């Protein structure tokens with residue numbers, strides 16, 4: 109009898125839905141059906157049982173071809189590459205669990221690497237704004253139950269987070285929002301007429317790159333000052349109308365995306381959005397949230413903040429302290445300036461996402477990809493190490509976009525002998541300890557040795 | 566005054582982190598001792614002498630020590646960072662953090678500098694003959710106390726984020742700047758002699774900005790209140806006077822709100 113597994117988490121977008129149901133075959137090896145997931149979420153489950161899945165690491169040969177090698181050899185290669193480099197960069201973590209992310213933290217500290225995650229090219233500017241200006245945020249549960257004015261600024265959940273609107277932001281009927289969509293006013297700020305804009309009650313077609321000006325106009329209006337006839341391509345009357353809507357809302361929720369973080373000004377766009385949220389709290393209740401992209405991209409920020417004190421761009425090369433200064437220690441800047449001499453791409457596709465010049469610089473040195481799938485980065489790598497797929501073949505903790513931790517399940521067994529990210533990096537860690545003749549303070553599957561006793565010899 | 570002369574002899578593979586190139590560190594040391602100071606290239610530990618020929622002599626104190634680097638330092642970070650007195654001259658370009666957290670003395674770079682020049686500076690003088698990248702006289706990430714004193718003069722142009730969270734001191738850009746001038750500032754003066762694209766004084770609480778050229782896009786939070794004659798950097802000029810950022814909080818003095826001032830040269 110096929111088995112129905114309920115309350116399954118979806119390892120795809122930042123909405124991190126945890127209400128999926130997956131029907132698996134008797135032997136627990138095949139996924140027959142997924143329920144409740146959106147199209148992209150469903151695809152990730154079916155992708156796992158693709159017969160062409162890689163089961164062994166592949167090492168680039170002198171003639172340019174790939175040769176399958178054993179995991180031991182791949183682990184040794186990675187450990188040595190990290191040790192031989194002066195400033196290795198370990199980047200990615202769009203698609204892995206917190207267990208894997210913390211294992212990588214131990215490797216990076218031991219190897220003196222720079223540790224960075226996809227936020228660097230995504231919501232990194234939001235972190236900078238949060239450092240500078242705080243983060244008056246809430247959970248998606250509060251949004252569902254309370255928010256009656258929803259602002260989508262520079263984000264398009266209808267495409268990027270398909271179930272966000274039905275689970276949290278527009279359609280669901282919550283405790284104080286019992287009439288669902290009827291209860292909510294949806295405002296979309298986007299230079300394009302996206303599908304989210306089409307769904308919204310009001311669409312402000314802001315002039316590309318002028319989000320900061322428009323935020324500034326809202327703040328100025330809310331403080332009772334006059335603004336010019338037109339700001340950022342929007343008429344004054346319209347700005348006043350939307351400002352009034354927000355002021356009169358019972359709970360205003362601002363969601364923002366790449367339209368804020370990756371246009372001119374970047375962190376400042378988010379920074380002033382946070383200031384606007386704070387201003388609105390003089391009149392009503394307001395909150396703000398970053399539309400994080402991947403199901404656990406909030407994870408590295410949480411785990412590394414706990415391990416090192418910084419969520420991303422953590423330079424551990426000094427050995428004595430962590431240093432963080434995006435603009436210097438951020439992946440793209442490091443790569444563009446040719447400041448990296450070994451690159452490990454984990455659970456993401458730097459080959460597809462990085463500027464071509466950055467990739468060209470990185471390609472001069474050892475280039476390693478750790479990912480279950482074949483992607484652009486894996487195909488240009490010197491070494492590609494496949495791992496199990498988190499959320500499908502490997503359970504673990506993930507942080508949703510509102511920084512709520514969720515325990516994800518595994519639904520099928522992974523290919524035999526293929527390790528999880530955590531196992532792989534724990535083995536790399538142990539290999540680095542062997543090579544440097546140091547005592548490991550962490551061995552996979554064993555309780556960690558307390559620091560006080562490990563120091564006594 | 567005693568001078569230490571340094572000549573770059575080797576270009577690092579990556580970038581060199583030289584926290585030690587400062588009169589405070591060099592003072593009282595012989596060239597041999599100085600050449601043994603640690604510099605970092607990522608995790609690789611090297612000596613300053615591996616990359617520079619070092620000659621001359623240092624003074625007893627930082628105040629009596631001048632450093633002259635005769636050559637290109639495009640791949641050298643932290644020149645003159647945290648210095649309190651004395652001088653550093655670079656006959657070429659320098660990389661990031663020139664004069665970062667500087668408290669006194671003077672720095673003169675005859676070429677260009679990269680980002681974070683004069684980061685969280687408290688005093689002293691920085692003179693850059695070429696251009697600067699982003700974050701001139703800016704605060705460190707997450708710090709609401711930016712530049713507090715001193716003067717930075719960039720003879721060329723600069724990028725974005727000039728004087729973010731500035732509390733005091735003066736920044737002069739002789740040519741153009743890109744975006745975000747004195748964002749979140751609560752004091753200090755920024756003078757841009759060329760043009761600025763936009764976002765001048767956003768979220769500004771207090772402080773002064775002078776723009777001699779044009780501002781392509783004015784923020785809606787700034788209101789024109791008249792024209793004034795001002796003498797700035799020895800030049801007398803007529804300026805249009807704006808106050809703002811009206812969208813931001815402002816302190817009150819004798820019952821009246823204090824705003825940031827933006828002076829735009831009247832044409």
Ligand code: SF4
Nearest residue numbers: 118121125146149271
């Ligand atoms: S909305 Fe996102 S998390 Fe939810 S099922 Fe779709 S892809 Fe998965």
